[in-house]
Amino acid sequence: MSPLAVLCVLCGLFQAPALSEVGTRGCKPRKSVPFDNGSIKLFREKGVWDYSTMLLREDLGLLFLGGREAVFVLDIRDISSKKTQVYWQVTDEKQIECTYKGKNAETECRNYIRVLHKVDDDRMYVCGTNAFSPTCGHMTYAKGRLTLEETLEEGKGKCPFDPVQRHSSIMIDGDLYSATSMNFLGSEPVVLRSSLIAIRTEFKSTWLNEPVFVHMDLVRESEGSSEGDDDKVYMFFSENAVEYDFPNKLMVSRVAARLQGGLGWSADTAEEPSLPYMIQDVFLLQHSDWRKSIFYAVFTPQSGSADLSAVCAYSVTAIGDVFSKGRYKTPVTVETSHVKWVMYSGELPVPRPGACINNAARKQGIKYSLDLPDKTLQFVRDRPLMDEAVQPLNGGPQLLKRGPMFTRIAVDRVTALDGHSYDVMFIGTENGFVQKAVNYDGEMFIIEEVQLLQHPEPIKTLRLSAVTGQLYAGSETAAVQMALSDCGRYSSCLDCVLARDPYCAWQPTAALCTAVSSTHNSNRTLIQSLIDGNASLCPSSEGVSPESYTLIPGNNIRLQCQPDSNLAEVRWFFNDQPLRPSDAKYFLYGEGIMILNASAADSGLYVCQAVERVKGRQYPRTLAAYQLQPGEGDPELPPTETPSTEAPPTKSTTETPSTTPKLLDVGPTFLALSSNEHGKLIAMQVSVALLSLLLVALLTWNVFQGNLPFLGCYGARPQTSSGPGQTQSSPPNFNSRQVPFQAKVSAERKLLVTPSNCNTSNNHFSEELTSNHNLPPGAVSSLDVFKYINDESEI
Structure with a gap:
């Protein structure tokens, strides 16, 4: 057992006034694409809700979709085509037991699929809430059939009890790393590694104080490391801050890192005097050189008075530098009998607290975090917070926008005709839209917003497949698929170039807007201008006939x-x-x-x-x-x-x-x-003529019967409701x-x-x-x- 050290505050530490001053000029989507079943693929099953868990199997050409009491196998190129499914319903006994504890039988006391990971080529690991009694097991897919194995196991610490509680998990080399709650009330948070040697965090408010877990991801930092560094699992979450003297609860966003080969977590955080923005989702855009990988994060305000959402980008190396070089916070007791957190200025133990176990440490016989000296372990237990914050790329948000709150994000890296790569962000919103945006040398440009759902509801899940060029979204009522680009939306050269879409370019000979990736050797004839939006390159066109x-x-x-x-x-x-x-x-x-x-x-x-x-x-x-x-x-x-x-x-x-x-x-x-x-x-x-005669006759009859007195004679008030005329x-x-x-x-x-x-x-x-x-x-x-x-x- 080892302590969890809490990590750095991210973009959420921006002061609210500073975010307001940045402004939102230029952040209006260029095109608004309404809901249209012809341009998207939609899947829903009668009686099934909460399509929020997805596993992309590009190797099989399949999408595994978890909902309430069901897992579906869909065609990755057309999710409206269902291959097969397996139903996993709660037993009557479990449902009755759940209702006795005060939960709703029709909503809460069901089995919501919350964990779905690939184990090997034909097996998946799956967990469900199971009427507030989390349970896990394995599924196999072979010969077009999906089967849930009979042997099941307890899912405490792997899957949440409550279906509405946020959690995160990731499967790495057969080990499940999870962050959720260990009890029915959701009051005992835990970060767990399930393997031959089970490791979990201790329950301590200075480590995890009412956390909301958001995301986990792996960065292979051992590759190309001259110091023998280890791979790291990064965990993003928000929690009530213990380091601030604030009259009410103050939530802050944090990131924690764990050595994949070790047994413990290392820590970091920072200070800010204003209300921080809350982290909602994270996407790791991986690069062949892990040092160039970037975390993209979505933030929303924790107060209901603001309607600003932000997207920030963080370099993996910048996060690592705060861990390995940053200063620590330490708690001190003041005369007012409360604890105040200040920067630690004393001597540091060796090895450095929170640092990775590298070649130098191994030479000293330290192979795992449990082998660390007591001074180092005690330092981490007492001082889990770092003093510095991780600064976002460009010193501020990539995108700041008013309107419906952002909920999820996925990012694709696209190589354009100019040879440069651009990160295209796909951002889900609380009203069922996806916004497609690119940052061109500090200028944020929203190419379009696409309405994925006919009725407004939050986007709960986003998955992106660069192999198929498709984006997959999940919500409470349906799963939706849309293409990463639809160049056919641009009807003219001017429209195509001004769209500044890195996926698309104008083909003069064919007189159409085409996908860049499918043109191969004809790229030299294409017209595309992303940075400047220079549409003067387009040939002149004929005038409009009046x-x-x-x-x-x-x-x-x-x-x-x-x-x-x-x-x-x-x-x-x-x-x-x-x-x-x-x-x-x-x-x-x-x-x-x-x-x-x-x-x-x-x-x-x-x-x-x-x-x-x-x-x-x-x-x-x-x-x-x-x-x-x-x-x-x-x-x-x-x-x-x-x-x-x-x-x-x-x-x-x-x-x-x-x-x-x-x-x-x-x-x-x-x-x-x-x-x-x-x-x-x-x-x-x-x-x-016939209609006019009929109306006159009807009007005369009503007047004669006294049902419709003349307004001029009786002083009747004009009607305000709409009607004929x-x-x-x-x-x-x-x-x-x-x-x-x-x-x-x-x-x-x-x-x-x-x-x-x-x-x-x-x-x-x-x-x-x-x-x-x-x-x-x-x-x-x-x-x-x-x-x-x-x-x-x-x-």
Whole structure:
């Protein structure tokens, strides 16, 4: 038995004010990809929950997925394809015993798979909570069948009792290293090595004080060591700090290291006067030279008042230097009868406390930590904390972002066309998204955010396979698979280059965005610019053909234009002249523009551009163009010239409407139609006429019965709920190809109000307009002034 020495505080020691001052500018994802079953693979089994334990077997091409009372074997390339499964349910006796102890029979008193590790080629080690009676065993996979062996063993110290309690474990050379709780109440934390010689930590509050275990990983530091150093197991966790004079509980994040060939743990920590951020997950990005390996860690605030999440990176050598060269803390008793921790300045015993057993120590006959002199062991027992903190790379967080909290992280190292390697971070969030981000020379760039789950829920597990190029995520209700890159999302050269995705590059000859790894010898013809985002390398493209529609004087006309990049600024031009946000004639919002009270003077060419800025350069793209022509009742209107819509580079359209638009009159609302819809005019007119007669008859009957008194006579209050002739508080889901909307309203109540869920933060032009409140005279804030008619089925 040997003491656990607690280790260094990480990025969580940043002061909260300092994190706030860093700011989050530039941390908006460039693209937001909504939930789409066509781009992701999803697995769920009826009656099974909590898909939070994963074991990737790339050697078998399989993913072993642990859930509540079940382990599934899935195809690693398509997890929606289930190979087989084994169910491991609790017995009735165990469930009854669990309920007698005050636990819920349907939720807590079940068997949640929490440990799943590879032992050899066809065997896995598995542990479950088993109704607050943790149990472990072996599973075999052979000939397409998964079998749970009958011989089971007690899982105390290997698997948590409580399914919601955080834990960590790792299997190394047949030995299980675990960090969890040893008792039913979860009040006795333990760090355990299960092998022929079982080793565990003593229970002492100065070593483990209500810890939350997060992650364990192995670093092969013995490779290439001239001093005969040993491999190390690093453990990350948070706990209540004993070294601070704080009125309430103060959690700090720590890392501990254990010599894999030894029998004990060595220690480290640091001091900080403000509330530290809490570590949530860790990913080890391994390098062929272990000295270049990096730990990536996710942090969130321990107070609910902040909404900042951070990602920090730590060099393995920097952590090792704090252990081997750092100073220690020591407890001293002061007159106020409490213990104060200060830096130790006395003489150090030999060998150095917490140092690895190397060749020099072995020459003295010290092969294990139990062989260490009593002075060294006693020093570690009394002084488990280090005085210095491990500093993150670049001196601060790699990523700092407001919004939904980060939960998990996985990192892939990608070699780009410029020959440099870039670390691509995939970060899970509490609302079911994964954010894909890269740090380019200190500039954090979020390439995209992908919605993995249809309904918001936390990402509990992330696993990455560089072999298959896939990311696997687990949550309470499902397991999801997504590709590390989907270059097909980028429709043009400009879009592809500005994405700054190291996986993707533009292929000019094929005119598509392609994966870099699959191009082999054609790399010289590809266009990619990650550091600078230089899209001027792209060839020029053709302009957008304008869509032609008829303008009805006195109506409000809606022209649709929604950028495909959250970083783009939308600009509108009328006959080659920019529209001013201060002009009350126009109303801009997230999905387009509304021309208020249109007149004959408003006929002409409207062009919508999206402009992205990178490194001080602007890159415009034409997204849409509309040619509004006067109606037949305006012979005095002069013909309108058609300016060019060329803008380098541009986006082409898939359909060019006829230059002879038709107009459908449907009573109080008008809808402009292109010529391919002309064949439905007669049927629609008849339908509208019949519907109008029916509504008039119904209205007359209700008035006659006294159910609907005239508002003007009886002074009835206007209704606030939506109904026929009113606009709902949420806008309809417009298709990407939709004709402009025109609404006929009375002269004294012409108005357009921005839909409540418009994402104006993606449109800087509309932000400025909204902040200036540029609405026409007499505008009110209600949404029931006019109604949409999106297609013929709504008439």
